[in-house]
Amino acid sequence: MANTHAHHDHGHDHAHDDHHHGPDKGVMRWIKTTNHKDLGTLYLWFSFIMFFIGGLMSLVIRAELYAPGMQFIDPEFYNQMITLHALVMIFGGVMPAFVGLANWMVPMMIGCSDLALPRVNNWGFWILPFAFSMLLSTLFLPGGGPAGGWTLYPPLVLQGGASFPLTIFAIHMLGISSITGAINVVVTIMNMRAPGMTLLKMPLFVWTWLITAYLLIAVMPVLAGAVTMLLTDKYFGTSFFNAAGGGDPVMFEHIFWFFGHPEVYIMILPAFGIVSTIIPTFARKQLFGYDSMVYAVASIAFLSFIVWAHHMFTVGIPLAGELFFMFSTMLIAVPTGVKVFNWLATMWRGSMTYETPMLFAIGFVFLFTIGGFSGIMLALAPVDFQYHNSYFVVAHFHYVLVPGAIFSIIAAIYYWIPKWTGVMYNETLGKLHFWLSAIFINVTFFPQHFVGLAGMPRRIPDYAVQFTDFNVISTWGAFLYFIVQFIMVYNFLRCAIWRKGMVPATPQVWEGAKGLEWTVASPAPYHTFEDPPHVGDEPAAAH
């Protein structure tokens, strides 16, 4: 490990020109920065803006669904809203938020000074605003934005107008950004851990991100291939998916979901890592079953490659295929169950306190599990024929994504923002934010199970009158959930910008927090761990 020290001595011969001084002043700091903390901050701000835009789109959708019949918008615009809501939330909200957290925390957790490829990191971030400007600009084109659903199924998507090529190019750019970020994370984790930080001592957030990065590297290129085929089908006369020329539109669904299912886990594995970090801190116990947690994440990642056809049980796959994909899907419940029970066992007889990050983490465990159970229901091929394309599916994936992925992101920010900004957020407002969010998220999405089971299809702007009451409840929940997020915005903005009068944070911040990031000052200095710390034999992993 001698070369780790040598690294520091020669660190300035490449890439990091600003290695030994503070940040530049003004806006050029943010444009030129190669600092992992600056880029983490940029990713998180970007993701916040995207969550806001995507959230507004969901409010347009819910307002339209407040009553049967057409209210405010026409069906074409409704279809554009559901398509863009999904693309913005997935590629602009959840994924950049996790990349932002990885930027901030992975180097600090493994004790290195920055990511392996700081300039690539800068590039990976700055692609995103351009990609989303291009995607969202389609709303102002004649014919409007993409309206065929985020899954881009042909032949429908090929009938799009001017928005089609812009959407495809935007997806290509998002893919490049994700792949560069993922390569950066893998190379950093594999090569730059502090001496003594063996793989099985890494914090679980680092583990889950390592596996997520491998998933990204494996499947984002497949998505790029699929959308390239769409592009050539539309403009260059190929017939990958055009039945008239000998292609098969069902094949797109196979290729897309070969990407799409691992993508689902890309959006949840880092959340598992966050919750596995927060619960031990506030239960004041080691994480129960660290090794099994690592193996469970690896198993989930492996299984994610062999379950894709459960998204398309109804397209007419042979019985043996239905059975294979049904059982492989249900198998995922085993490692997921291991994780949930390990979290419960970590809390068991712990000295628990309920600060805001812990509340969100517990909310995650409870509500994500509800989403997991509805997932098991959908995994059953025979019943999926009824649930397919119903609002039950909408309820299912919003339960795993909103109180799943998004609650974990919120929990992570509450947990680490004292480290980032050097001040404590307002705990009372944090708790209020949690309870209102937890209530309204259920008001929004729980009734959608009922309308789905009763037969309301997804992706429609109008519905039969018997679904009205539950849709009214759902719309109220969505608007109130959106409004209460401003409690969080106020709380975080005070930490980030108006720090006056706020309680300064100690380096340790949380009594039960363990790990390298808590050994540096709060706020974390611009450069940390230029001299790598030595990780001893104490179970750092346990955190």
Add this chain to the structure above:
Amino acid sequence: MAGQGRRKARGIWKLLIVVGGMFCFGFVLVPMYNAICQLVNLNGKDTAMLVPADQVVEREDAARTVKVEFVTTVNGGRVFSFNAEQPTIEVHPGKLYTVNFKARNERGEAVIGQAVPSVSPWNAARHLRKTECFCFNQQPFAANEEKLMPVRFMLDPELPADVETVTLSYTFFDATAFAQAKPETAPVQSQAVPKS
């Protein structure tokens, strides 16, 4: 440092190769998908159900009657009108039947049509034999031309006992953009051996 720099560079190159490999893999899925569809006789799209007319052995099972339904769809717009002469017929497995489909080009210009077949239920698809089908070739139409197009088919006697109805669905596409330079004339003789 040099050691670590080299290790990092090697790691980056390996990952980039994985990225390139997975991009190609997306395209490799295309022939893989077609091969698997052939292998499992999926959805009536494979050519294995083609049987040369002189190789068909008729073993009529007169005791059993199966209903065959014909579904016709025109893809997008009103380029064609397209119907089966009879919407359903009753057949005995092991006997050849001919059904005519009528298609008319509704446009005042020449168009090429291509029918894409589909068979359900899934376990009937591999027991369908066709000696002749308009779906094997592109069908050129002159302006406003109407054509009678035959399908000559047989359900083999091994058709699973629980199958009482077989649906043959044909979707008619405007394939003018995909016109083949030389429309094949006799694909039946040139292709595929029957499956035992």
